[in-house]
Amino acid sequence: MSWSLRAQFGSLSSGLINPSGIRYSHKNGKLYVVDPEHEGIAIVATNGTVKSLRTGLGPVSIAVDEQTGRVYVANSGDRSIAVIDGSTDSVIAMGSTAAKPYAIAVDEVNDKVYVSNTFSDQLTMMDGKTNAIRNVEAGSADAIFVDARRSKVYLLGYESDSVRVLDEQTGSLSKLPTGAMHVWAIVQLGSVLYVTHVQDASMEAINVETHVTQTIATGAMPCALAVDADHNELYVANYAGSSISIVDARAGTTVATVIVGxxxxxxxxxxxxxxxxxxxxxxxxxxxxxxxxxxxxxxxxxxxxxxxxxxxxxxxxxxxxxxxxxxxxxxx
CATH class of the missing domain: 2.40.10 (Thrombin, subunit H)
Structure with a gap:
């Protein structure tokens, strides 16, 4: 991720920000938010009570395992992962990352945690059962998406024209072309992976089974995605276009644009x-x-x-x- 675009998307007065800086857990019935000023996270219960929990220096991102109720926090300041018991709101383990962590994701089926490291080719992996840590060379990643059904981990790097694919069963790496350089947001709907071209006005739809790709027009600098699987729609936030693109996933086209300014x-x-x-x-x-x-x-x-x-x-x-x-x- 270049510093010029991080200045626009990724850094505010408190330091690096991350779309995974806030997470809600249905299993725990709690909201988790990174709280850098207090070196941890804020935990908000259903009844509105708030608890501050120290997890480490510079917390940037959170992942929740809805199967186990465990919460994982990546701390960039002290290069660590905090493991939290969702029932007791206590830190039960800490792990060290290869460098400054940024993105974090959980495979709930295989009980694995994946953490990318800023300006490092090392991907940190944690075993959810033992909390054991190991690092592998997987290339620098600014976003991680786990396809637990297919046992695949998708690693998106801004300075690339492809998504790296880690096979969880074999440990092998492969690539899926994204159609352009400078990719940013990533989501999945069914067998199709969607990746935005942040320096253009489009995103790529990549069928992970057939590898067939399609380019879909959006607004300028698409930087965030959301999915409604029930209605087969995607929503794209266009940073420079001051708009939201509504995409029909079946047709593979933008069907409406809402100007938000x-x-x-x-x-x-x-x-x-x-x-x-x-x-x-x-x-x-x-x-x-x-x-x-x-x-x-x-x-x-x-x-x-x-x-x-x-x-x-x-x-x-x-x-x-x-x-x-x-x-x-x-x-x-």
Missing amino acids: GHPQAIAVDTERRLLYVADAQDNSVSIIDIRRRRILRKLGINGRPYALSVDSRTHRVFAAISGSTPYKELE
Whole structure:
């Protein structure tokens, strides 16, 4: 990831930010948010009580294993992974990473944790059962996506025109072409992997089984993705296009564009209510979009810079991670 684009997307007053800086766990019924000022995370229970838990210096990203209830925090400042028991809210283990960690993801089927390291070709892997750590040469990654069904780990690096694929069973590495340099966001719907071309106005749809690819037009500088599998739609936040692209996954085309203004940077969807939430860290706001009607319902002013979002699909509560002294805010 280049420093010029990190300045736009990846760093605010408190340091590096990450779309995985906020996570909600249905199993634990709790929200987890990185809290760099307190060297840990904030844990928000269903009843609204908040607990601060120290995990390490410079926490940047969180992953939750919904099978075990364990929570994993990558700490860039002291190059560590904190393992948290979701039932007791206590740190039960610590592991060291190969360098400064950034992205983190969990394979809930195989009980593995994967952590990328900034400016390092080493991928750190943790065994969820034993907490044992090992590092492998897998190339620098700015985002990690796990396809547990196929036992594949997809490693996305900004300075690349491909996604590296780690086979969990064999340990072998392969590549999937992304159609352009400078890829940013990554999601999966069925057998298709979607990757945005952040310096263009498009994203690539890659069938991981057939390797057939398709380029889909978006707005300028697509930087974040959300998926509604029930309606076979994808939502793309276009940073320079000041808009949201709504993509029909079956047709492989953008079917609507909603102008939100500013620089949308993060996105989350409430699939049942058909509402889309779009954060803009530059103008301290979150826009709420009615997906059915393809229009903005309202724009909420936020006291702070919202850089990531999380939706509790059961209660329909929505939270924004905020850079500053207050690590999160529940939206109205």
